[in-house]
Amino acid sequence: MIEIEKLQLYYGEFQALKNIRLSIPERSITAFIGPSGCGKSTLLRTLNRMNDSIPGVRIEGRVELQGKDIYSADTEVESLRKRVGMVFQQPNPFPKSIYDNVAYGPRLHGKLKKADLDELVERSLRAASLWEEVKDNLKKSALGLSGGQQQRLCIARALAVEPEVLLMDESTSALDPISTTKIEELTRELSRSYTIVMVTHNMHQAARISDRTVFFLNGEVVEAADTQMLFSSPVDQRTEDYISGRFG
């Protein structure tokens, strides 16, 4: 699904990503783990080009989405981001009604009939397992929801533009354990139809829900393997040190 080839990323003089090679399989969860500042979030944000707007960023190498380089000159960033949705660390619903939040993307990307839009909103909210909780309050402000609900609303909002890939940047780190469990279950569920790439600070979360895990250190990929393999028999000594809690 996503192939990363010899990717280098610099913030001015500082090289944040070094020679990354990685392939991310379709319809599965890939988790990026590693200590703070290891480049895992930076890599995630290169996948939908959210780093573009940061001054001083320079990128070399290739990132292919279904065989096409997303950094080529003829790539439209807007249509790329439509295909690669993103959920952030802090729930960031728009200060609008629940319905308008979900309908936001579809409305901007094309004209839909009211009935079709209603259906799309319902489908997205169901997919984010939020429908039952909000179906009677669609006109209420999204800011009145709890943190966990807001995060699921953000997932619904991302799903409503019908992406192929969903990026999750530590999407549960601001939530309580119960909401976290809900989002984790939801993520598993979504990985049947979407390719999910998640950054997590929490190794146990990666071990619990991801199919593949990639361990980063100082801007390099140290080890990438099936999650079970990586946690039970890591090949690299540094991976073993990290997952057994010796640092990070």
Added chain:
Amino acid sequence: MRAKTIDRIATGVIVAVAVLIMAVLASLIGYLLFRGLPHISWHFLTSFPQAIKAGGGIGPQLFNSIFLLVLTMIITIPLGLGAGIYMSEYAKRGPITNFIRLVVEVLSSFPSIVVGLFGLLVIVNTFNLGYSLLSGALALTVFNLPMMVRLTEQSLRSVPQEQKEAGLALGMSRWKTITSVMLPVALPSIVTGTVLAAGRVFGEAAALLFTAGMSSPRLDFTDWNPLHPTSPLNPMRPAETLAVHIWKINSEGLAPDAGEIAAGASAVLVITILLFNLGARWFGRVLYRKLTASK
């Protein structure tokens, strides 16, 4: 015990300062209203001023103030919004942008009499627009525009970064993100600030003395063709505003009731600006509720 005493003293001082300021403000407004209110009547608000006889009104001046405000806002709002959006979203960080920001700040704290003289030299004489509403509006633009730019820039900057990223991540272009995500969030504070700035424009006198002029032609309130010289809507005619009128009758008024007229006009001015302020808060709140679907 000592910390508690200090705390008590500090609280006392702060409360005293607050009460003092409140008292000064309240007595000022109270005095203005007390002196002016008795003279305000429908006749006073709508009739023409009298040069030597008693019983003149402030009709044309009130109209001029409002019309000038509208003209100024028509010029400033689009320019200010555009420049503010540029400063907060498009300008690259660096010495040039910082310099522009510095210039904007200096401009917004310019003494208004200097703006008036600048208007006389450049707008009235060099551009040959004469003493006219248009000259006045352009002079007011000089010091209102920087406020609009700063206001827009600050309102947009206070929109959380996460909101902006949410828009971008949904595949919106930068412009779409600004217009459909950030501006709605920033709009209530932009509107509130704009109305407050309008209050300042409404009460401005010094910048208008030499630009909009200190006289009004005998306006014909039945002629609404903006091309006729006595039409109220003609932007090229001189126009004495309410604030200028107060200054003028106080310094050179010949009518026997000049003092009363000045007091009445001052009260009208203060009441209007108070209404602007209250209206701005109310409107900003309504707009915020409407745009954010919060109750």
